[in-house]
Amino acid sequence: MRPEDRERIQLEVVSRVLERHVSAARQGPGARQGAEVLETLVSDTLYHERRRLERDTPAPGELALYADIARRLPKASESELVRMIEALLARFVEEVVGNFDERVYRVSTSVVPAGLSLLLKAAGAESARDLLSVRRRTASVRDHIDVSGEVEHVRSLVDQGTLVVVPTHSSHLDSIVLGYTAHLLGLPPLLYGAGLNLFKSPLVSYFMNHLGAYRVDRKKTAALYKEVLKEYATVALELGYHNLFFPGGTRSRSGAVERHLKKGLLGTGLTAYINNLKQGRPKPRVFIVPCTISYDLVLEAETLIDDYLREVGKSRYIIEDDEFSRPRRVLNFFNEIATLEGKIAVTFGRPLDVVGNLVDGQGQSLDPRGRVVDTASYVALGRGVGGSAPEHEPQRDQQYTEELAAAVVRELRRVNVVMSTHVVAEVLMKLLGEANPGMDRYRLLRTGGGAPSFPHGLVVSRVGELLAAIREAGAPLVAGEMLGATPLQVVDDALRHFKSFHTRPVAERRGDRIFHEDRNLLLYYSNRLSGYELKRREAVPEAIRQEGG
Amino acid sequence: MMSDEALRVGVIGAGSWGTTLAKISAERGHETRLWARREELAAQLREARENVDYLPGVSLPDSLQVTHDLAEVVRQSELLVLVVPSHALRLVARCVGDTARGEQCLIHATKGLERGTHKRMSEILREETCLRKIGVLAGPNLAAELARGEPTGTLIASRYEEVRRRGHAAFSNGYFRVYWGSDVVGAEVGGAFKNIIALAAGVLSGLGLGENARALLLTRGLGEMAELGTAMGADLTTFGGMAGVGDLVATSSSPLSRNFQVGTRLARGERLEPIQAEMKMVAEGVNTSLAVMEFARARRLTLPIVSAVHRLLHEGGDVPTLLQELMAIPTGQEFRRSS
Numbered sequence: 008m009r010p011e012d013r014e015r016i017q018l019e020v021v022s023r024v025l026e027r028h029v030s031a032a033r034q035g036p037g038a039r040q041g042a043e044v045l046e047t048l049v050s051d052t053l054y055h056e057r058r059r060l061e062r063d064t065p066a067p068g069e070l071a072l073y074a075d076i077a078r079r080l081p082k083a084s085e086s087e088l089v090r091m092i093e094a095l096l097a098r099f100v101e102e103v104v105g106n107f108d109e110r111v112y113r114v115s116t117s118v119v120p121a122g123l124s125l126l127l128k129a130a131g132a133e134s135a136r137d138l139l140s141v142r143r144r145t146a147s148v149r150d151h152i153d154v155s156g157e158v159e160h161v162r163s164l165v166d167q168g169t170l171v172v173v174p175t176h177s178s179h180l181d182s183i184v185l186g187y188t189a190h191l192l193g194l195p196p197l198l199y200g201a202g203l204n205l206f207k208s209p210l211v212s213y214f215m216n217h218l219g220a221y222r223v224d225r226k227k228t229a230a231l232y233k234e235v236l237k238e239y240a241t242v243a244l245e246l247g248y249h250n251l252f253f254p255g256g257t258r259s260r261s262g263a264v265e266r267h268l269k270k271g272l273l274g275t276g277l278t279a280y281i282n283n284l285k286q287g288r289p290k291p292r293v294f295i296v297p298c299t300i301s302y303d304l305v306l307e308a309e310t311l312i313d314d315y316l317r318e319v320g321k322s323r324y325i326i327e328d329d330e331f332s333r334p335r336r337v338l339n340f341f342n343e344i345a346t347l348e349g350k351i352a353v354t355f356g357r358p359l360d361v362v363g364n365l366v367d368g369q370g371q372s373l374d375p376r377g378r379v380v381d382t383a384s385y386v387a388l389g390r391g392v393g394g395s396a397p398e399h400e401p402q403r404d405q406q407y408t409e410e411l412a413a414a415v416v417r418e419l420r421r422v423n424v425v426m427s428t429h430v431v432a433e434v435l436m437k438l439l440g441e442a443n444p445g446m447d448r449y450r451l452l453r454t455g456g457g458a459p460s461f462p463h464g465l466v467v468s469r470v471g472e473l474l475a476a477i478r479e480a481g482a483p484l485v486a487g488e489m490l491g492a493t494p495l496q497v498v499d500d501a502l503r504h505f506k507s508f509h510t511r512p513v514a515e516r517r518g519d520r521i522f523h524e525d526r527n528l529l530l531y532y533s534n535r536l537s538g539y540e541l542k543r544r545e546a547v548p549e550a551i552r553q554e555g556g
Numbered sequence: 557m558m559s560d561e562a563l564r565v566g567v568i569g570a571g572s573w574g575t576t577l578a579k580i581s582a583e584r585g586h587e588t589r590l591w592a593r594r595e596e597l598a599a600q601l602r603e604a605r606e607n608v609d610y611l612p613g614v615s616l617p618d619s620l621q622v623t624h625d626l627a628e629v630v631r632q633s634e635l636l637v638l639v640v641p642s643h644a645l646r647l648v649a650r651c652v653g654d655t656a657r658g659e660q661c662l663i664h665a666t667k668g669l670e671r672g673t674h675k676r677m678s679e680i681l682r683e684e685t686c687l688r689k690i691g692v693l694a695g696p697n698l699a700a701e702l703a704r705g706e707p708t709g710t711l712i713a714s715r716y717e718e719v720r721r722r723g724h725a726a727f728s729n730g731y732f733r734v735y736w737g738s739d740v741v742g743a744e745v746g747g748a749f750k751n752i753i754a755l756a757a758g759v760l761s762g763l764g765l766g767e768n769a770r771a772l773l774l775t776r777g778l779g780e781m782a783e784l785g786t787a788m789g790a791d792l793t794t795f796g797g798m799a800g801v802g803d804l805v806a807t808s809s810s811p812l813s814r815n816f817q818v819g820t821r822l823a824r825g826e827r828l829e830p831i832q833a834e835m836k837m838v839a840e841g842v843n844t845s846l847a848v849m850e851f852a853r854a855r856r857l858t859l860p861i862v863s864a865v866h867r868l869l870h871e872g873g874d875v876p877t878l879l880q881e882l883m884a885i886p887t888g889q890e891f892r893r894s895s
Binding site (some may be wrong): 406 | 687
C-alpha cells in the first residue's frame with residue numbers, strides 16, 4: 008500500500024463508519040433517543056471486547072482505553088459519545104492496518120517466490136550441505152503450481168478496474184500460493200485479510216508480512232469491529248487495491264467446494280463500485296474473479312475433517328492448533344510436494360461484474376446471451392427512463408449480492424479441479440457404501456464396516472468409470488497430469504500420495520487389494536467431488552483425455 | 557411516495573390478460589404501452605379501442621397506447637409486464653433482452669414450466685435478458701371478470717422491493733387488491749400447477765359431478781401443488797395465499813377458465829387435438845402437465861392427480877379411466893408431514 012494511502016484509508020474508514028452511526032442516531036425520533044443509540048453502540052462494543060479479553064491477551068493500552076470509556080460512559084454527552092466511538096474506531100483501524108511496511112510490500116512479489124523456493128529446498132534437504140547445493144533441488148515452485156483457466160482475461164482486466172479474487176479455501180497456504188500466482192502472472196499484489204493467528208506462526212508470518220495482508224482478529228465479535236473490516240476492504244477497493252477474499256469465510260471443513268458464501272465481504276465490491284461512480288472516478292469498475300485452488304494433499308486435512316465430523320454444523324470457526332502452526336508438518340508437506348512432484352492447481356474462472364454478469368476483455372458486462380450491458384444501469388436509482396444517479400439501495404444491493412454469490416458458486420464448481428487423490432477417494436467411499444448398505448455414515452467411518460479392502464482391479468475399473476462420467480458431465484475439471492494417464496496410473500499416483508504425508512496412510516495397496524485406513528480422510532478428499540451429478544458410465548478403454556479444454 | 561407518481565408501464569402481450577392489465581394500469585393514470593405481436597391486432601386495438609378477439613365488449617381507455625414495436629415499448633418503460641403464452645416466453649424474452657437495461661423492473665404473468673428443462677418463467681427471463689429485478693403476478697384472476705371491474709386480488713412476488721412497490725403502484729385499485737411477497741418460486745409453481753387441476757375439475761364438472769367431488773379434487777390438488785412447490789424451493793405458506801388456493805379455486809370453478817373448458821369438453825367425449833385447434837387461446841395446463849410429469853419422474857415425487865391427468869391427455873387415456881385413477885389414489889393419513 009502506498010504510504011499516503013495508508014493514512015487516507017484510516018481516516019476514511021473512521022469517518023465513514025462514524026458518520027453512518029451519527030446520522031442513524033439523528034434520524035431517530037428525538038435527541039435523547041439519538042444519544043441512547045450511540046450509548047448502546049459504545050456499551051455493546053465494550054461488552055464484546057471485555058468478554059474477549061477474559062481469554063485473550065490485551066494489546067498495550069487496550070485495557071486502559073476501555074476502562075476509561077467505561078468510567079465516563081454513564082454521564083457522557085452526545086458529543087462525548089461521538090468521540091468515544093471515534094476512539095474505538097481509530098484503535099480498530101490501526102490494528103487492522105498493522106505495522107505494515109510499505110517498502111517491503113512493494114518488493115513482496117520477488118520476496119515471496121524466493122521464500123517459497125527456499126522452503127521447498129529446505130524441505131527436501133537432508134542436511135545443511137544439501138541446502139546449500141544448487142543441484143540438489145532443481146525443482147522450483149513454478150514446477151509445482153499449475154495455473155490455468157481465464158488467465159489472459161484476468162490480466163486484461165487489471166487496467167480496466169479493480170479485481171476481487173474469490174478463491175476456494177482449503178489451506179492457509181492458499182494465500183501464499185495465490186500471492187505467488189499473482190507474481191507469476193505479472194499481476195499486482197493482492198490485498199487480503201488474514202487471521203491474527205497466522206501472524207503468530209513464525210514460519211508463515213514471514214509470508215504474511217510480505218503479502219498484502221491486513222490483520223483480522225476473528226475473536227473480536229463487536230459489530231463495530233466487523234464494520235471496520237468491511238469498510239476497510241471497501242475503501243481499499245475504491246483506491247484501486249486489488250483484493251483477495253475467501254468467499255466461504257473460512258477453510259472448507261468438509262473438503263467440498265464452497266456452496267454458501269459470506270455475503271458481507273462479497274458485497275463490498277458493489278458498494279465500492281457505486282461509490283466510485285458517485286465520485287466520478289476514472290475506472291470505477293470492480294471485477295469479481297472466481298478461482299479454485301486444488302492440492303493432491305491438503306496440509307490441514309486431518310484437523311479440518313475431524314472438526315467437520317465432530318459435529319456437523321457446529322465446527323469451530325477459529326482453529327489455532329492445526330498442522331499449519333507446526334513448522335515440522337509444514338516442512339513435511341513441502342517435502343511431499345517436492346519429492347512426489349505434487350501439484351497445486353490454480354484455476355481462474357470467468358470474471359464477473361458486481362451483480363454476477365460475465366464481463367468481456369474490456370471489462371464490459373455481458374448479459375447471458377453475450378450482449379453488452381451498461382453496468383451502471385443496475386445501480387441507477389430514481390425515476391424516469393434510464394433511472395437517474397447511481398445510488399446505494401440496501402434491499403436491492405443485498406439481492407444483487409445474492410445473485411453474485413450464486414454466480415460465483417456456479418463458476419467455482421465449473422472450474423474446480425480434481426486430482427487423483429480425490430477421484431480414488433471417491434471410488435473407495437462409494438465401494439465402502441456399497442459393501443455396507445444401510446450402515447450409518449458415522450459408524451461406517453469409525454468401524455470401516457465389513458470390508459477392510461477391495462480388489463485393486465475393481466478400484467481401477469471404477470476409477471475408469473468415474474473419469475468417464477466426469478468427462479461426459481464436463482465438470483469438474485481433471486488435473487493436468489491425469490489427462491494422459493490410464494486409470495491404473497491414476498490409482499498408483501493417488502496411493503503414492505496417500506501414504507506419504509498424513510499421519511497414517513489414507514489407503515494402501517497390499518498384494519492385489521487396496522485397504523482403506525483413514526476413512527475420515529477418504530471422506531475429506533472425496534468431498535471435492537460432492538454435488539456433481541455423475542452417473543456411472545462404461546469406462547473408455549484408452550487413456551482418459553479431456554475434450555475441448 | 558412512488559404510488560402517487562405516474563409510471564411508464566409497458567405491457568408485452570395483448571391477449572385477454574395482457575389487455576386487462578394494460579387497461580388497469582392506464583386507468584390508474586400510468587403512461588401505458590401495450591405491445592401486440594400481430595400488426596393487425598395492434599391496429600385494430602388502436603382504432604376500435606376494443607380487443608375484439610380476446611376481450612370483446614370491454615372498451616380500452618384512450619390514454620392506452622398500442623404498438624407493434626417491441627423495442628420501443630421496452631425502451632420507454634420503467635416497469636415491463638410480460639404476459640405471453642409460456643411456449644413463447646423464451647423467444648419474446650430474448651427480443652426484450654435486445655433493448656432491456658439493468659435498472660428496469662419486469663413482472664411476468666405467464667403460467668407454465670418449460671418442457672425438457674422444467675424451468676420456471678423467471679429462470680428463463682434471467683437466461684434471456686440482463687434483468688435482475690424480476691417478479692411474478694399470480695392470483696385468482698379471470699381476465700373477463702376483472703376487465704368488467706369485478707373485485708378480486710392477486711399476488712406480486714419478487715425478491716426486489718422495488719418490483720413489489722412498482723407492481724402495486726401500477727395495478728392495485730378499488731377492485732383489484734394487490735398483495736406482495738418474496739416467494740417467486742411459490743407464486744410461479746402455484747400459477748402453473750393450478751391449470752392441471754383446473755383441467756381435471758372441468759372433467760368432473762362435465763361428468764355432472766357436484767361440489768363435494770370438486771372440493772376433494774381441489775384439496776388433494778393443493779397438496780400436490782405444495783409437494784411440487786417445496787421440492788422446487790417454494791415456501792409452503794405461499795400455497796395458502798392468492799397464487800395458491802386463491803388461483804386454484806377460481807380457475808377450477810369457472811367456465812371462463814380455458815383449462816376448465818378443455819376438461820369439460822373432454823368429459824363430453826370430444827378429443828384434445830380438435831379442442832385445442834378450435835380455441836383461440838392457449839390452455840396452459842396441457843403443456844404444464846408434461847413438464848410437471850417430467851420433473852416429478854426425475855425427482856421421484858408422487859403426484860397421483862398429475863399422473864392421472866397426464867395419462868388422459870398424453871398417454872391415450874380416457875375420461876372413465878381418469879375418474880377411476882383419481883378414486884384409486886390411496887387414502888389413509890391425510891398429511892405426510894406432521895407439523
